Amino acid sequence: MWFDTLFNHPADAYRTGTLLFANVVEPLWWFIGAGIVITAIAASVVVGRHTQALAWWQRTIIAGLQAAVALVVIGLLAGPALQTTTLQPGANSVAILIDTSGSMGFPNVASDPGQTRLDAAVDLLQQHLILKLSDLTEVALFTFDTSAVRRSADEETIDGRLAAGTETNLIASTASVLDSFKGAPLAAVIVLSDGADNGSNSSPDMAALAAHGVPVHTIGFGPRSLPGEVQLADVQLAADAPPASRVTAHLVIEHTGSGEAVVRVRDGGTLLAAHRVQLRPDTPTVRTEIVFDSGNAGIRELSFELEPPPGDVLAQNNQIQRLLTVNERRRRLLYLEGEPRWEYKFIRRAIAGDKVLELVSWLRTTDRKTYRQGVSNEDELVSGFPPDLQTLYGYDVIILGSLAATSLNRQQHEWLESFVAERGGSLLALAGRQALTDGGWDVQPLAAALPITLDRESGPTYGPASGIVRPTRDGLVSPLTQLADGEGVNAWATLPSLGDHQRLGALKPAATTLLELVQGEAISPLLVTQPYGLGTTAVLATATTWRWQMRTPPDDPRHGLFWRQLLRQLAEMAQRQKNVDLANDAGGIVVHVAVRNKLFEPATDVSASAVITHPDRTETQLSLAATDVPGVLGARYVPGVPGVYRVDVAIEDAAGKETITRFVRTGVANREYFRPVQDEPLLRRMAQATGGRFWSPEDVAGITAALTFAGSGIRAVALLPLWNMPACFLLLVLLKLGEWGLRRLWGRL
């Protein structure tokens, strides 16, 4: 307000306008004239009789003040003015979007639970915005949560303070309003919101918003923090898992409190796992993991629950539901071993009878003889290594034992590398006399894929050793290395020590160490893994895990658990020939099918259809159409009622017909309870990206000026005179008062 009084016009006029001098026709002459006048005044002061008694610096100050007065007067005589544009009154619209999602029903300030954010927003709208803006433009009012809806100002949905939306598509709703005004003169969009953008159709695409060229002004409601609030912000979990395997879920807890929280995962009413998490004030975001058993084949409706420490504000954001499909699709493993040894026996024994893993092994018993086990027919591996790439790609995991590199030819070595890189399979290299560097693998293509460097050394890297196994921080939570419920490090610490070790080269940048071997003070990597191409490689620097079976009581399951878990997860990580992905967004259930041929190239001649079974057991047929991506088909289905939908996708390609079943839950829980504070940064980003401004309700008075002088719509050029602004006259008075004061001080009035 003071700015407008002093300078005659709002700051926005200066921000957007261009300064010009209306009376100046020939600027050069003006500069010369002004220079002469100012020089003359200054000279008369410096050399004049009346100032001879002053010191030279005192004369200089007086001369400067008089010259400044002359400069201001000359400037005013030049006719200063601002050239800007202003809204053409009555010719434009302003769209006001008011957020009516559930979170707007929360208290606007923590200290006053009686006034909701929507109350505050509607009050601001009705008592200020509409009154101010209606003189300037036509006001188009919208409410939004999932999507924007046009309203009249007196509708109950606004005045009745109903904040009922279960999710908010803030940016998408704003974009849709902008779209609806395409071609119409829209001066600006004003969004009254707490900034929650949690909808399934939420989009961070600010650039698309900015492309409309209309400034979006945002006004934020709600507290910026809720002391003591704890919420389970996210749970990340694989869509499916093999039966009876250990599954790791990654949880994100956001909080402004402190104390001990407990996270639990339940299947229906059955508690699957629980563990404690310490919340500290200096870590507002805590990432933790919970490991549980996948159980038998079928669908798991999992509930992840957070029991917060005392002081939590909202209880509704402490639970998240997830689905887990447990399927028994067989995974084929190929184990190539160069010598009969105990590790081979006990790996086979550990996964014997497993419902998921199908271990096919090829063992060199003598220099000229091999022994095959687990083959599906008489021809499998009859000539040793798989005869062609297609057969090799039929396996999900390859285990390399103590097999000299010279056992394979050049092409077979290249196939092994491409098995990981292109087929996306998993490869596990075990320790042994003929493994890794000792076996000559350092000069083979596979060396590039392994997570460690294979450096030729003068002596053997493999030999007897004694040490215990310890999981790293990554190993404790990795699905590859899970031994038992809640035991963590203890489950490993009580295992018998190993009897051998292979010294590994340096870890590659993408490598992750999951297990370490502790030999006194020395710690060496034991199980290291890394992604490579489309697949995964791992190195286990021991071949005496069989001691975990033979040196523990017969009912100790850890050896079997270790191997089943490791191999199942490696198999899970391998790319599949046929993939079905389900997503649930505002547009419905999206079904995507990706099909590859036996060489794992995108399949060309593919058709797919789906049967969607509704929660009430009725079925809907759905045809999938090819997409722009080769080998990918897709379709969308809009479900009627919320619930769990079963989707059976039948895929037909050159290899035959296969049906894959997936589940998806629609009608997600109320997202409004999550992140219940004002997201001011998002509101600021929206405003900045579009040329608008973020306002707090307290300083929103200036929004009219901001709309008048800046924005889009039909606008008129305006020339705003500045010569009469009080600030100039105040300046002249101050200059003369200053001179008078100095002269009086120096006794030379």
Place this chain on the structure above:
Amino acid sequence: MHLPSFVLLALLAHTASAMEVNVPTDLTLVNLTRVEYDSAGSEAYYWHEGRLWARWETDYPQAEHNFAKRLGELTRLQTARVPIKRRLTDSDLGDFPLIYMSDMGYASFTPEEAEALRAYLDNGGFLWADDFWGDAEWANFERFMHRVLPGNHWREVPIVHPIFHTVFEHEEMPQIPAENFARPWSTTSEPAWVHRPPAGSLERASMRGYFDEDGRLMVIGTHNTDVADGWEREAYGQWYFEHFSTKSYRLGVNVFTYVLTH
């Protein structure tokens, strides 16, 4: 022949110290492991080649020495050349997933030993009992196994079983007599009078097995044959080597390979 007990102890101490090789066990290798056990009665020890032998040490350690070397030559097994001996109750028995026993016709086991062997077998360990001749010696072993695996009964391992075909093809179970009973003009069985009565028929060699719930062999008893003698006596003559040692090695290779793969 009965000897005073102090004489026996002195002789045993001498023989044991002469054979004991105290080296750290290399678990990266396959260790040939002989089980040391007690035998009961007057036949618990016997005099042979100038010294007194306990029953458990029959053919030990020369048989293991020779067999370890041959395993390394004939197969890709990496074997320790120094054999190991352990009692069933030794705490590190689990480090040796295949254990070998010989001459168990007079063996006597404590309940602790039976319990230890049960746990060992439950964990996946494998027992090869060899050098039984006749019915009485087998019956002694069978009684012990009844204590170890109650309710589990031996079955003859048929010649089509993979154990006879892992590396070498066997068409019949070989009968290997001790070298001093092997004669070109005689049968391959040992005489009944040198074995525990009532011996019954000693003519037919067989492999008898105890299987686990998944059908895997846990224990084999090579009956009416002395496979380890074929290993021990390989250098006692060309005729014995060609006729018996080669068969012993072929069967030994198959048994070890089978155990290492199942």
